[in-house]
Amino acid sequence: MITNWSTEGEALQLDVSDNGIGIPKEKIPNVTDPFYRADYNLGDQGSSGIGLALVSGLVQVWGGHIQIESETGGPKRGTAVTINLPLNLFKGSIANPEFNSVAPEPEELNEQELQEETVSKPSILVVEDNPDVLKFLKDEISEHFEVRSAENGIEGLEKISESHPDLIVTDVMMPEMDGIEFCRKIREDNETCHIPVIILTARTADEHYIEGIETGADEYFSKPVRAELLIARIHNLLNSRQRLRDRFTEQVLVEPQSVTVVSSDKLFLERAIKTLEDNMQTEGYDVEAFANDLKMSRVTLYRKLKAITGMPTVDFIRTMRLKRAAQLLKATDLPIGEILIQAGYYDASSFSRAFKKEFDMTPTQYRYKGSESLETSPRA
Known part of the structure; x- marks a missing residue:
């Protein structure tokens, strides 16, 4: 391995080269990705895939750039890495916007402090004070969704804070806090107002339906509700949200x-x-x-x-x-x-x-x- 360094103007240049087996050209853009290895047939001589990823990250932090060239055959085989660091520590340059650096884009923030539970199915919170109805709902929808439950609106708000469900199904007539007030508090809170809410109620008068919708509910079902209809509506609401996310991305x-x-x-x-x-x-x-x-x-x-x-x-x-x-x-x-x-x-x-x-x-x-x-x- 050969290492040279020099200064030119306000930049420091470091050149490192070897005469190893080289890296195929199509794999060079990936070698600064963490844990990426261009060749897995090197036995105990293999790389861990950390070195270049760490180096390129440090170079990026210091506002420099890294260039990698490699040949895989012939007398000139081997890899050469050139690192340029600004001595004035200015972060980057706009002189050449199309420069094809393999340095990764710096992360703006590490959000690992957000520890969210990963589940394979959407999470549904069912808020219902009747134990028989609650058991029925959980039994019917648990095949399709990850189900959590609460017995009234106050407990429901606590469960939302703990589990952050994808959708909420709630009864209207409950002790402590009824479903209408529960839905209103969900919609008034910046952290929860995006969660779809389905209201279930034994009250069938139009004014009760209007009250539920005006409170911000996405759907209003009269009891007894058909399980297949409830499941279909839950899927529709969740799929609608996913389509909206896709449209934003596109x-x-x-x-x-x-x-x-x-x-x-x-x-x-x-x-x-x-x-x-x-x-x-x-x-x-x-x-x-x-x-x-x-x-x-x-x-x-x-x-x-x-x-x-x-x-x-x-x-x-x-x-x-x-x-x-x-x-x-x-x-x-x-x-x-x-x-x-x-x-x-x-x-x-x-x-x-x-x-x-x-x-x-x-x-x-x-x-x-x-x-x-x-x-x-x-x-x-």
């Missing part, structure tokens, strides 16, 4: 009113998008700042965005920035270096890499790809 021109069916969700998403747009060119604007501006905790923001758009907060911020860049590429003739700054990127190689991952083409290719509609991105 659209380049985001229209908040088209990605939600609950008015509180619409207002929240409009506010979130406007807040992000107002701060998009602020360097270092991250999840913490975003949550503070929206006046909610990071965990609440994570859950709200995940429920409405299907994205964690970090992915939502990145996607909105890249969608803004895509809009500017199509609607203006601004230089790419200026567009990436307007989209909140200050490292050209990270921007180019993230854009290609999102749209499956470089910014230049996207700008000149033709007259296709902006409504759907090439890659969901």
Whole structure:
């Protein structure tokens, strides 16, 4: 192995090379991914897949870039790694927006503190004070859903805080807190207002139905309810939410009113998008700042965005920035270096890499790809 370093202008260049078996060219873009190994037939000599991932991450943090070249055959076989670090520690450069760096895009925030229980089926909370009815509902729907239960609205609110269900089925007539008040509190809370609610009741008068719907319920069934009808409606509500998430992911021109069916969700998403747009060119604007501006905790923001758009907060911020860049590429003739700054990127190689991952083409290719509609991105 040969190692050399030199300084030129305000940059430090480190060159490391070997005469090993080399890396196939098609695998080079992946070798900085954690735990990726280009060759698994090296026996005890094999790599753990950590080294280059760690190095490229550190290089990115210091605002530099890394370049890897390799030959797999002939007398010149081997791998050469070149690292450039700015001596002034400026984070990146906009001189060459199309630079094909293999350095990974830096994560804006590590959200591992959010420990959510992973289940294979959607989670349903059933709130019902009658033990026989509760047992019937749980027995009927547990084949399709992960079911949790509560005996009244107060206990139901506690269970929501603990388990964060995908949907709630609640009776109306209950002690402590009835279903109408329970539904009202769900809709008034930023952390829970996105959760679909189905109300079950023995009261059949029209005014009771209207009261339930006006409170914010998504569906209102009279008892006794047919299990297959309830299951079908639950599936429809959950599938509708998933389709809305998919539409948000696919659209380049985001229209908040088209990605939600609950008015509180619409207002929240409009506010979130406007807040992000107002701060998009602020360097270092991250999840913490975003949550503070929206006046909610990071965990609440994570859950709200995940429920409405299907994205964690970090992915939502990145996607909105890249969608803004895509809009500017199509609607203006601004230089790419200026567009990436307007989209909140200050490292050209990270921007180019993230854009290609999102749209499956470089910014230049996207700008000149033709007259296709902006409504759907090439890659969901």
